[in-house]
Amino acid sequence: MKDHVERPGDAGTPLLSMRGISVAYGALRANDGIDLDVGAGEVQALLGENGAGKTTLMKALVGLAPIEGGSIEFDGKDISDISPLVARNAGIGMVHQHFMLIPTLTVAQNLCIGLRSEGYPFPNYRKITAKISGLSERYALKVDPSARVADLSVGEQQRVEIIKALYRGARLLVLDEPTSVLIPQEIEGLFEIIRNLSAQGTAVIFISHKLNEVMSISRNITILRRGKVAATRRTSETSAKELARLMVGYEMGDLPAAPAISESSPPVARIEGLRFVDSRKVKKLNGVDIEVRAGEIHGIAGVDGNGQVELARILAGILAASSGTIWLDGKDITRLDVARRIRSGLSYIPGDRQRTGLVMDLSVRDNMTLKLSDRPPYAVHGFLDFGKIRAMVEESIRDYNIDCADSGQEARTLSGGNQQKLVLSRELRSDPRLIVAVQPTQGLDISATNYVHSMLLERQRKGCAILLISTELDEVLSLSNRISVMYEGRLMGTFDRDSADRETIGLLMAGKQHA
Amino acid sequence: MREAGAKPARPLGAERKLKISKGLRADFLSSFIAFALALVIGAAIIAAMGKDPLKAYAALLDGAVGNRNSLAETFLRAIPLSLAGIGVAIAFRAGAFNVGAEGQLFIGAMASAWVGLSFPSLPPILLLPLMGLTAMVAGGLWAGIAGALKAWMNASEMINTIMLNYIAVFLVSFLVHGPLQDPSSPLGQTARLPRAAYLPIMLPGTRLHGGLVLAVAAALLASLFLWRSAWGFRIRVVGKNTFAAQASGMRVNGVMVSALVVSGMLAGLAGFCEAAGVQHRMIENISPGYGYTAIVVALLGQTNPIGVFAAAVLFAALQIGASTMESAVGVPSSVITVIQYLVVLLLIGRGAFDLIRGKVMALSRREKG
């Protein structure tokens, strides 16, 4: 181990030291000789584009990835033959991006799964609850031990995951993109928790695509690029601009702004008086009216859970509105099913790409074929023409630069950015009239985000109408021609881009009509 | 993004084929391991009874494929197992669990026998296809009931197909004891079918009939259907993810019902083969549970029609050899039933194998390192 990397401004042996970690999936080297050091109580950020190998490295650390070579030292002990059990006993805990909780059980029950020490076969819930309360207090992590996980919000579930790791004695906590599922208020809360943990000696590895988050919370930053360490920086000695350059390997230009729409451009989509009451009799939409013109990106800003998802699903034809009318190109499509809406020129980029956007167990090729199985020339006389399909798939992979070994690779194994490119390539190839895009850049790195934005802008220039639903205000503000704010199932107001100011919109998002 | 632009245009097809065959290999390997382990456990049971497992298995093999007649019997048994099994596999592919192949088989057999008895003067070339088609329609409708209940009333097809099995069996029992009973016999059976309604014998001197051609054709056509047709594509998509299927404009309910109907049609065809090929009439006990064994066969064949056919032949061999084993070595044939269901348990427990394999890999890494 002669090539011990000089870590910026640090003395003594680190808590964790990974050396030359390599992980290969088939021919792909997801990690290629990565070194990483984390000191006790430090917040270490991991940055990198989609597919750079961040998750893989962390899975290697907790014994969930097939390590080929390299060594791991934790607290002075060699734990190179890592397994989930070894990692747990050593004190390494990971909160995965997709939570690993059992929804039908309570928090306390979830916490003691697999822990014989808490009473076997009958866990001692009084003791467990007391221990949870202790941890809650110590780190200001609010959790109700007797609540059912299914009844908790995403932010609360995340806290349960963190407590679960701490409960098992974690002294190093890995958080894989913890903020991508949180709303802004919850993000502040999470940062508070991270600061508490760090102050009391727990090290944290923090993964995020958002440079401002990384800049505000971390002490050191390691940037991965294509499975290798591109650079390691002390946070206080770098800038967001430098980080962006290190991540992608080149300077990134700014996006061209969306061209203005003229007053005369015709409306493509009109939504009138849309109401929706869900099965539990909750009013999700209370009379929504929107008009999207040709060549317009109409942004819908709002905090998650104010009816945006329902609006999108109703437009796509997956959910039936309780009342109201949807017009597309002057045609009433309210009663049309999904297939007919697609044929009328509607494209839907769903927010949950792993569930609604893609069939994760099927190949890239099959996922690109999803909407074409009744469309000549790809399907003739009920049979798929694989020659045509292959040509189309290869073209899409090239055009959209999708990083996959071949078109037979399962969608599940693509990185987040490439999964989204796959969805885009499918949804944009048919020259849609109206695109309903929900959180199109969630979990995507900077360059993939830029790419998605540029694809949407290109469509907009071609005269497509785009309804952009996003909880990220920056995204809505920078892309949209007009912006509507949604709160509790109704629109609080609609602004032209020039007249929209952040403050007013922020207040409307919180439901305050007049400040 | 990786090596953007520099990617050479490679022949995607070649790599894809490689990959698919690799995935298939892994699937069939797990089937093979499950089967082999079941045999080993079966051997242990036989040994525990104080018998020689090797001798028992030798007798089993001899009974199953030892001579021309036993070979014919094995393939004869494989016909209903593979037809119904392929049906169950197609339903599985659409994400529906068809436990009702047994009932669909009964209904199909009954319907075809009724046609055979109603048109005794038709020539075989017309009568046999007519009987086969009627069996398929009847079996398909029977499965379609469960499908419709699932699609429109959100009722579990698993429960409904089981319930429909009871209804089918009792309905047939009523018919063969009542309106359709052979007047010259007190048994629960119809009159003998006309000669024109007999499926032709394929191997002279044995009972092996033309249904084998149907079974092989069904395996090939079902493969073609699942992997080449647009409809089969939709079935596979719906089976993997109904949300994505719906969002891309597929009629999820329609696809699911259609898969169940096709599934029932194949089970109905199996019933036709039993009535027209083996019993030459409809009898009360036309099937000793082929429809249930078909589920195991579908799983063992990894819901791949060709694989299901192979699994059906394997299970048929076990069942046929079992009686020889019993008479020659004195091991009760129920041991074979135990082995059959061990296969299911072992297949379901495949996750455990993966865990063990992970452990072994970790160990070998430690040794290397």
Ligand SMILES: Nc1ncnc2c1ncn2[C@@H]1O[C@H](COP(=O)(O)OP(=O)(O)OP(=O)(O)O)[C@@H](O)[C@H]1O
């Ligand atoms: N199980 C797997 N099989 C095959 N390839 C995989 C598997 N898991 C990951 N990969 C590949 O390894 C590479 C690294 O993936 P990884 O998930 O570590 O990226 P990441 O940096 O976490 O990206 P993201 O920001 O999108 O989460 C990607 O190219 C991905 O396609």
Ligand SMILES: [Mg+2]
């Ligand atoms: Mg990741």
